[in-house]
Amino acid sequence: MRKLTSLNLVVLDMAGTTVADGGLVEKAFRLAAERLGEDPATMIDHVRATMGESKISVFRHLLGDGTRAQQANAAFEQAYGELVDGGHIAPVPGAAEAIARLQGQGRTVVLTTGFARVTQDAILAALGWQDLVPLTLCPADAGGRGRPHPDMVLGAFLRTGAVDDVRRTVVAGDTSYDMLSGVRAGAGVVAGVLTGAHGAPALRAAGATHVIGSVAELPGLLARVERAE
Missing domain, CATH: 3.40.50.1000 (HAD superfamily/HAD-like)
Structure with a gap:
């Protein structure tokens, strides 16, 4: 070798x-789901299991490979950015x-x-x-x-x-x-x-x-x- x-x-x-x-990924996912009228409780187990995966891929799995996933990813990135700006990291x-x-x-x-x-x-x-x-x-x-x-x-x-x-x-x-x-x-x-x-x-x-x-x-x-x- x-x-x-x-x-x-x-x-x-x-x-x-x-x-x-401090768990901002889960918090941002929950915020994004709520802003889109989705139930975060139905998503969180998959989110936890796929930590480390690109977030758009996670949303494609959860919501389909289309506009809804793109909207969810944008909402997630916005929510995470707001939490980062709030000094949570x-x-x-x-x-x-x-x-x-x-x-x-x-x-x-x-x-x-x-x-x-x-x-x-x-x-x-x-x-x-x-x-x-x-x-x-x-x-x-x-x-x-x-x-x-x-x-x-x-x-x-x-x-x-x-x-x-x-x-x-x-x-x-x-x-x-x-x-x-x-x-x-x-x-x-x-x-x-x-x-x-x-x-x-x-x-x-x-x-x-x-x-x-x-x-x-x-x-x-x-x-x-x-x-x-």
Whole structure:
């Protein structure tokens, strides 16, 4: 097996992994459903099960592949943006420091999300993270397909040129779909974190190679993996 030294591309999820939003995704889904006259109680189980998936895909599943899904997604993005503007988000403790440490180790860090670009930018602005990393990606930046597809991870691989082998890529996230996207992209390390939606059993079942308490532990994990190889 080829060694995984020089794990120099790190693709990090945002909400639940590097960003603590206090359950704003569920709150925004409920608000969006209510504004469209839908019953959120009929949707919430699917929403929870598909945390990490692009939100338009979730609404297409729930409401059909048409205008209604587009309206619901727009309502969700608006509701989430309002909650973000209300100051309901913060960095996961140690996240910014971990990103700085990863970059100090010579790694390129990319932040990804299942939200639309406008919402991703609102989150970055609220945290003062506009210049934290060299690249941020949303599903629209990867042809419209979000997780569990591998497209955003592969987009980061192609756009940054940080590594010459996708197996030297690291993917970290808090949901099963984060893990699946990493596995499908061929990432060498797929790390689940326990600060968000899913627990260790679900993360491992979806293909996590490692499970850690939070993203703050990731720089140390990667250093250990490289030493072991």
